[in-house]
Amino acid sequence: MFRNLISEFFADLNRQKLRSSLTLIAIGWGTLSVIILLAFGRGLGTGMLNGMLGAGNQVIIVYGGQTGMAYDGLPMGRPIRFTEADVEQIRRAVPGIEYSSPQYGRWGMRLEHDGNITTTYMEGVGPDFEIMRTMYPASGGRFINEMDIEQNRKVLFLGDEIAVTLFGDKDPIGGEVKLNGVPFTVIGVMEPKMQTSMNNGPDANRAIIPYSSFRNLYGNQTVGSILIRPGDPSLQPQVKEGVINYLSAKYNFHPEDNEAIPMWDFIEDEKMTRAVAVGLEYFLFTVGFFTLMIAGVGVANIMFVVVKERTREIGLKKAIGARKVHIISQFLFESIFISLLGGAAGLAISIGIVEFVLSLNLNEGAGEFLGQPEISAVSVIVTTGVLVLIGVLAGIFPAIKAARLDPVESLRYE
Known part of the structure; x- marks a missing residue:
């Protein structure tokens, strides 16, 4: 048939x-x-x-802003700034946070190696930054770890493009780079990645050092921002609410004052x-x-x-x-x-x-x-x-x- x-x-x-x-x-x-x-x-x-x-993997970035409304007898327009201690305290006080890191930043940093010179935006961060910002090291290198933080090591993690600018075809791992005249040892180079969203330029041209080394070098008393990532994206609302409640109580601003602590929510994005x-x-x-x-x-x-x-x-x-x-x-x-x-x-x-x-x-x-x-x-x-x-x-x-x-x-x- x-x-x-x-x-x-x-x-x-x-x-x-x-x-x-x-x-x-x-x-x-x-x-x-x-x-x-x-x-x-x-x-x-x-x-x-x-x-x-490539810019942030399920990350919530919390920035210090200024109050947009008067609260509890205090005027509007007060600056809100965070400390390194806030990062650890938030992680302990707010359930559901799996990764967190303080984030310092500084423009116009001069990097020099063997006569090759460039300038870039440098950041001081913690070990969890690697996962949150998908800055994974290429083979043979590593990212910043806890020992680097504790011992204030002068170690440097480079974006893939800036590494080529400084070292050309040579292997950067173990090489020395002078950062504003201070010698740092390169411990890793970022594996190339796609990145469409960014602040202060692409990660491919970024220089990363331990946040403790950044603080000791430049004397910063407050961090530029705090990065957090929930263990499960479904916990995002609870985590954001917990962070707002903690910071509003500590720094005495209204919990609904969005200008006090602006957030960049990659989970929503x-x-x-x-x-x-x-x-x-x-x-x-x-x-x-x-x-x-x-x-x-x-x-x-x-x-x-x-x-x-x-x-x-x-x-x-x-x-x-x-x-x-x-x-x-x-x-x-x-x-x-x-x-x-x-x-x-x-x-x-x-x-x-x-x-x-x-x-x-x-x-x-x-x-x-x-x-x-x-x-x-x-x-x-x-x-x-x-x-x-x-x-x-x-x-x-x-x-x-x-x-x-x-x-x-x-x-x-x-």
């Missing part, structure tokens, strides 16, 4: 070569549009997310980025879907032609006892099969295009986003379902028309 359906299908295609070829091309093009749009859309969404996480990425995929799928539906008109057209050309054959089948369901099934099968055949061709070409783009290794500029397309199993399954739907919709009316033909009139058809 199945073999007969296949042979009849290809016989119909052979009788309508031009029409069939154009229909298959239309279906293939529609499938190609859907798959490629979704692949590049997903790549763009993933790139946006990775770029945002991540939710928004994921929502944008999903919305983009839905939009691109809709565009491709309508392209496919237009191609379905061609399938319906060719099926009506097939019914017309096989009128006598249909009449003969009904005369010898073929039931309506058999006639409908035959034409529905052919309609679905032609949709899937064109779709398979479009999918194969799409895979080839995606693999070619991936082989180019576009890792700079826009290539970081557009150069990493991804064909997901969900997009293939959904597209296959759409192709079947098109086959059913395009074939059902010609199939019903064929099933309703009068056998006697069909046998007289010329």
Whole structure:
């Protein structure tokens, strides 16, 4: 039975070569549009997310601001500044915090090695900064650890680009860099990463030292900001509330005074980025879907032609006892099969295009986003379902028309 359906299908295609070829091309093009749009859309969404996480992975940055309202007899406009002790006290007082670090910062730091000189923004931080800011060391190096903090070591962690500026092709690990004239030992270089959000420049050009060494060198009494990360993103509301309650009680400002301690919430940013990425995929799928539906008109057209050309054959089948369901099934099968055949061709070409783009290794500029397309199993399954739907919709009316033909009139058809 199945073999007969296949042979009849290809016989119909052979009788309508031009029409069939154009229909298959239309279906293939529609499938190609859907798959490629979704692949590049997903790549763009993933790139946006990775770029945002490159600046902060589920981190909440708490800045010291100034009070925006009078409170408890105190005037508005009071500066709020934190100390290193606040970081540890917040971690103990607020449940759910897994990582935390003070953050000092200083512009215009002069770095020199072997005659190579550059300036950058330097930060003094703790060991947890590595995970929170995704500043992972490349092979052979390490990030700042607790011993560096306790012993006020003059050690330096470099961004990947500034390391090249200072050391060129040489291995920086163990090398000496003079930081405003003070010798520091390089302990690690950041593994290259994508970063779209940033403050004070990209991490690739950053110099990092232990916060205790920063304080001893420059005498800072207050930290620039506090970084915290919940153990679970779902704890974000409770953690933020706990931090606000603790700091408002200690520094005597209204808990609803958002100007007193501005926050940069990467968890909220991540939710928004994921929502944008999903919305983009839905939009691109809709565009491709309508392209496919237009191609379905061609399938319906060719099926009506097939019914017309096989009128006598249909009449003969009904005369010898073929039931309506058999006639409908035959034409529905052919309609679905032609949709899937064109779709398979479009999918194969799409895979080839995606693999070619991936082989180019576009890792700079826009290539970081557009150069990493991804064909997901969900997009293939959904597209296959759409192709079947098109086959059913395009074939059902010609199939019903064929099933309703009068056998006697069909046998007289010329």
